[in-house]
Amino acid sequence: EDKVVQSPLSLVVHEGDTVTLNCSYEVTNFRSLLWYKQEKKAPTFLFMLTSSGIEKKSGRLSSILDKKELFSILNITATQTGDSAVYLCAVEAVEYGNKLVFGAGTILRVKS
């Protein structure tokens, strides 16, 4: 059965801290790994990773994929209160079209 596990489950940091969120996966027919940010509404897309070792970067957020060890990390530097959200990791499996298998998410709270 396809599985995506995220850690930690929740995290509380202070503004300015750097955080690292983890995502490990076990899926057949892996195509890509995606990170989403979910506030009190719909998930919004952050990154899609398909190749190992290539860092994707957007402002203070960055992510990298290790296809050999089957995991990805999402880094957020100089955190701000607006970064408080649930961060979801999903893996795209080539099975029936582009099925996404989501992890349970990491709840991040940034205190001012």
Add this chain to the structure above:
Amino acid sequence: EAGVAQSPRYKIIEKRQSVAFWCNPISGHATLYWYQQILGQGPKLLIQFQNNGVVDDSQLPKDRFSAERLKGVDSTLKIQPAKLEDSAVYLCASSLGYRGSEQYFGPGTRLTVT
């Protein structure tokens, strides 16, 4: 460009009642998805449509859940009869292509079954 629309935003029903959710995808998006997100969990795919055909409904509890997309545009998801464990947010997403990053999510419908 208008986003994915869903209604209602909130619904409270008693167990054994029925409920229906509506989704209007982004114009031109051929693929539509319904996800169930239980509190503390990630979204779980219930059903995926390509135009008006079902691509994947392997995780849809077919004894009580049904979904349709008759004209290949908007879609409805129905639960009949509802159980307490159906309390969740129901997210609709749509995509133009076949890649996960291209899925755009609607605001969701929060269902509470009492």
